[in-house]
Amino acid sequence: MNELSDLRQGALAPGHTADIANALVSASGLRIEIDRRRGxxxxxxxxGRFEEQRRETFDDGWQSLEELEPFRTEVQIEKPRTAITRNDSPDIGFDRSINPYRGCEHGCIYCFARPTHSYMGLSAGLDFEAKLFAKPDAPRLLERELSRPDYKVRPIAIGTNTDPYQPIEKEWRIMRQLLEVLQKAGHPVLIVTKGSLITRDIDILADMATKGLAKVGISVTTLDRKLARSMEPRAATPSRRLETIKALTEAGIPTAVMMSPVIPALNDHEIERVLEAGHASGAREASYVLLRLPLEVSPLFRDWLLQNYPDRYRHVMNLVRSMRGGKDYDADFTKRMKGAGPYAWQIGRRFEMATKRLGLARRGMSLRDDLFVRPDGGGVQLSLL
Structure with missing residues (x-):
């Protein structure tokens, strides 16, 4: 019987603290069997947090759980009205982005975007990585929006809320179509990904890069394959990501190594090694973001941490809270990316020293916005004058 079942029956395993008990309770559901959630x-x-009723899977004694099939990736079509999403967050270096998909098959346990699945009436847990939404109309909508007379050019970020190069992109190819629209229009683009599939689009990105229109950030969270496999099960391996950085930079595409997120007592000891590996692969820019645990991400991460690194659970969470004002997460714009307190300060200084020693820029080149050519038509109603 698992620990959550013991807890529900009023029995707490010896050595467990009240802190761990609270983490198990807050998970709001029984753990799914390993065979059903493999990968x-x-x-x-x-x-989801907006649902009036909460449902839990439990064993009724008739072995009914044994008949359930494994979680398989399902893709539905979403038809948004617009392709570009706007934001006015002062701690983000862009004001617009595109997400060709909703949900992400990479399954990164720490992903801050997981709570967005609740808007679809789905779970931020396994649903986020198994029940995905594709937006095949996004390229057409983008062309239409760029065609508007009042459109003002600013770099568009892609990969901010879902990875555009997750496995289903091989079939749907929405990201490549978006790049074709941006290339034709001479529009600047920033891309963030963990997927090695981006090398498929080097032909487009290299052409845009020669004109100062494209930059890429490759997220390398750890060099430990075992940790990466558990924490980011369907993302490219650390070595593949470094190979991707090398392939992009050799093609003349400005590429940054991004250590996101930094997790205290789990991967923060790798900061210098990750930056060194990224630099050796050709990256000339670097950035980092501290672990963020908003809304449903906190119980999901706690459950994962307790199952995979129970000996570090209390230490990791105590350090997280020390950088978040005693909470799991602080959404304050001045603190959410880097945290606060002595431990956060130490992480920041280590990053600064490593980037300075390696010659990695923390603020990279600006992309050009003077080459934009407004698409002709694109479905926009023409003036009668």
């Missing part, structure tokens, strides 16, 4: 990041699938 997935989350171990639970709690109901």
């Amino acid at each position: 997935r990041g989350a171990g639970i699938n709690p109901s």
Whole structure:
């Protein structure tokens, strides 16, 4: 019987603290059997926070759970009204982005975007990585939006809320179509990904890069294959990501190594090694973001941490809270990316020293916005004058 079942029956395993008990309770659902969730990041699938009713899977004694099939990737078509999403967050270096997909098959347990699945009536847990939405109309909508007379050019970020190069992109090819629209229009683009599939589009990105229109950030969270496999089960391996950086930079595409997120007592000891590996692969820019645990991400990460690194659970969470004002997460714009307090300060200084020693820029080149050519038509209603 698992620990959550013991807890529900009022028995707490010896050595467990009240802190761990609270983490188990907050998970809001029984853990899904390993065989059913193999290759997935989350171990639970709690109901979305907007749902009036909460549903849990439990064993009724008739072995009914043994008949359930493994979680398989399902893709539905989403038809948005616009392709470009706007934001006015002061701590983000862009004001617009495109997400060709909703949900992400990479299954990174720490992903801050998981709570967005609740808007679809789905779970931020296993649903986020198994029940995906594709937006095949996004390229057409983008062309239409760029055609508007009042459109003002600013770099568009792609990969901010879902990875555009997750496995389903091989079939849907939405990201490549978006790049074709941006290339034709001479529009600047920033891309963030963990997927090695981006090398497929080097032909487009290299052409845009020669004109100062494209930059890429490759997220390298750890060099430990075992940790990466558990924490980011369907993302490219660390070595593949470094190979991707090399392939992009050799093609003349400005590429940054991004250590995101930095998790205290789990991967923060690798900061210097990750930056050194990225630099050796050709990256000339670097950045980092501290672990963020908003809304449903906190119980999901706690459950994963307790199952995979129970000996570090209390230490990791105590350090997280020390950088978040005693909470799991602080959404304050001045603190959410880097945290606060002595431990956060130490992480920041280590990053600064490593980037300075390696010659990695923390603020890279600006992309050009003077080459934009407004698409002709694109479905925009023409003036009668």
